[in-house]
Amino acid sequence: MLLKCQLEPFLKECQAKVLECTEVKKGKKKQYEITLDDTVLFAEGGGQPCDFGTFSSHSSGRLQVLDVQRKNGVAVHTTPKPLTVGDEIRVELDWKRRYDHMQQHTGQHLLSAVAEQQFNLKTVSWNLGLAISHVELNSPKLEEATKSELENIINRHIQSGLPVVTHVYASKEDPKLSTAHTRGLPAGHTGPIRVVEIKGVDENMCCGTHLTTLSQVQMVKLLHTESKRGNTLLYFVCGDRVLNTLQASLDVQQKLNNLLSAPPDQFTTLVEKVLSDSRAHRKSVERLSEELAVVHADQLKRSSEMVLYAHRDTPNQEYSLTVQRELRDIYEDSKLFLLTMGERGSAQFVFRGPPAIVDKLGKEVASKLGGKGGGRDGKFQGKFSDLSLIPEALNFLKSNF
Numbered sequence: 001m002l003l004k005c006q007l008e009p010f011l012k013e014c015q016a017k018v019l020e021c022t023e024v025k026k027g028k029k030k031q032y033e034i035t036l037d038d039t040v041l042f043a044e045g046g047g048q049p050c051d052f053g054t055f056s057s058h059s060s061g062r063l064q065v066l067d068v069q070r071k072n073g074v075a076v077h078t079t080p081k082p083l084t085v086g087d088e089i090r091v092e093l094d095w096k097r098r099y100d101h102m103q104q105h106t107g108q109h110l111l112s113a114v115a116e117q118q119f120n121l122k123t124v125s126w127n128l129g130l131a132i133s134h135v136e137l138n139s140p141k142l143e144e145a146t147k148s149e150l151e152n153i154i155n156r157h158i159q160s161g162l163p164v165v166t167h168v169y170a171s172k173e174d175p176k177l178s179t180a181h182t183r184g185l186p187a188g189h190t191g192p193i194r195v196v197e198i199k200g201v202d203e204n205m206c207c208g209t210h211l212t213t214l215s216q217v218q219m220v221k222l223l224h225t226e227s228k229r230g231n232t233l234l235y236f237v238c239g240d241r242v243l244n245t246l247q248a249s250l251d252v253q254q255k256l257n258n259l260l261s262a263p264p265d266q267f268t269t270l271v272e273k274v275l276s277d278s279r280a281h282r283k284s285v286e287r288l289s290e291e292l293a294v295v296h297a298d299q300l301k302r303s304s305e306m307v308l309y310a311h312r313d314t315p316n317q318e319y320s321l322t323v324q325r326e327l328r329d330i331y332e333d334s335k336l337f338l339l340t341m342g343e344r345g346s347a348q349f350v351f352r353g354p355p356a357i358v359d360k361l362g363k364e365v366a367s368k369l370g371g372k373g374g375g376r377d378g379k380f381q382g383k384f385s386d387l388s389l390i391p392e393a394l395n396f397l398k399s400n401f
Contacts, residue, residue, distance in 0.1 A: 002168065002192050003075060005042040005051065005093075009102060009209035013092045014040045018083045026078075031066070034077040040093045041077060043070040047126045048105050048208040052094040055079060057087050073191065098209065103239030104128050106164055106198075106211045107154075107220045111135060111236060113202035114153050119146060124231055132223060132245075134235045142225050142232045151222045161215035162199045169193045221245065289318040297326030300337075307397045308337045311390070315341040315348055324352060332378060336397055338365070344387050349373070351380040353401075361400060368393040 004014050020035040034055070044050040050068040060083050067078040083089065105128065112123035112135055124136040169177045172193055196206045198214065211217060221242045223235040237245050253264055260270045300308045300323075308327065312319055320339060331337040336353040351358060351365050355378040362380030366373045369389050373382015 001073065002194070003040075003042075004038050005040045005209060006166075006194065006207065007168075008040075009098075010212070011040050011093075012095050013090060014038060016089055016091050018085050018087045018089060021082050021085055023082070024078075029080075032079050032082045034079055034083055035074055036077065036089075036091070039068075039075050039077070040091050041065060041068045041075070042098070042101075042209050043068040043075040045070055046105075046206050046208040047108070048101055048128055051098050051101075054092045055083065055089045056092065057083065057089040059084055059087060060089075100240060101128060102209050102211050103217055104133050104237075104241070105206075105208050106196075106214070107217045107236070107238030108133065108135060109196060109202060109204055109206070109210070110154055110157060110198060110214065110217070111150075111220060111222075111234075113198065113204070114157070115150055117201075118153060119150060131241070132235050132237050134233045136228065137232045137234055139232050140227065140230050142234060147222050147225070147234070151220065154220045157198075157201060158214045158217050158219060161213050162201060163213055164211050165197045165199065166210060167195045167197060169195065218242065286318045289316050290322045293319045293322035294326055297323050300327060301330060306335050306401060307394060308335055309394055310337075310339050312339075312341045313343055320350060324350065327352070336401055338394065338397065340369075340387070340390055342387075345385050346383075347371075347385060347387060348383050349381060351375075353378060357401065361397065364396065365393050368396050 004011055016036040016038050018034060019037055020033075022033045024031055024033055041051040041053050042048065044067075051065075053065045055063045055065060055077075060081065063079045063081055063083070065077050065079055069076050069078075108126050108128070112126070115121040115123065115135070115137060121137045121139055121142075124138050126135045127133060170192060174193070177193060177195070194206060195203050196208075196210050197203045216239075218239045219242045220236055220238050223237065223245075225235070226233040253267075256267055257263070260267060262270055296310055300310065308331070310323060320341065323339065324337070327337055331352045332354060334354075336351070336357065339350045339352075341348050349365075349369060349371065351362055355376075358378045358380050359376065362373070362375055365380065366382050366384070369382075369384040369392075370386045371382050371384025373380055375381055
């Protein structure tokens, strides 16, 4: 059965009768599955997400429709509260969401048709996302030149304002259906068949809602690509989403302009310089950290204490590795070494010493620090959060070594 949402995709509301209302559990919440004699809300299918909207009646007030799914050929609406079977209700559509979906879906039909006809790139699957959508093309790679030409052809078709017409055939045995160029029916399909035609460009079986002219798509912008199982995911936006994407890019551009104090044509050069300077600074910090670790290690070597201790406010791998290396001869032979790094809430520790001692005391050191860790062969390391527990851990080591 074809519903109002499919027969009249620009219809924003309708009257309907409640045929069934069934309580269901969704996690810990009670929800209700509502079946109507007709609806303007599209049930998810054909790659298109479901519509949202509301039900209104005198007895139940106004209810949000949380989901619409097709079950056994029937549109089933999910609501947070029940409706009375037999009641007449008003069904209202979230038009902004629907129109966005129609722009993306009709745009996808056009994209897939042009990709196949002009470049022999067949669409394997597609997804209509919240912000951007994608088609999966049967090619391991899509060259930038091909993508650019594909985009130009698509937008020329949109500028020509070709009509988009939906044809309904009684069944798959309808002789008129044989004249339509389509990509096949889903397995087990019965009943009427809809074919969406972009005049002179494409005819494709589809259960979704569509625009009436390509001019309503406004524009298609092809974005980036990704590889997937030997195919290519081509991401795109249509219609109002093009403006949204442009605005988001302009917002980022303005922020970069403020940060870099330069026009957009200088962004790349300046960012490359910032990255180069950052790498140079990082290497300098690494070198200084290693030199500092050597100095600290020399000081610790001269200590008469049997338990050596060092702390750094900021975790630093170069410092940690260097100070451990410099003290290796001491802690592997006759002393213990505890290194802590970090600040309250996020800190880490390394406990070094003769293997037998570290294996024996390591878990208890972690416990005294209020943390967890593991290790072997004279090294036990882990994480903790309360720096005030460090003295207790040191006292424990001094008392047990």
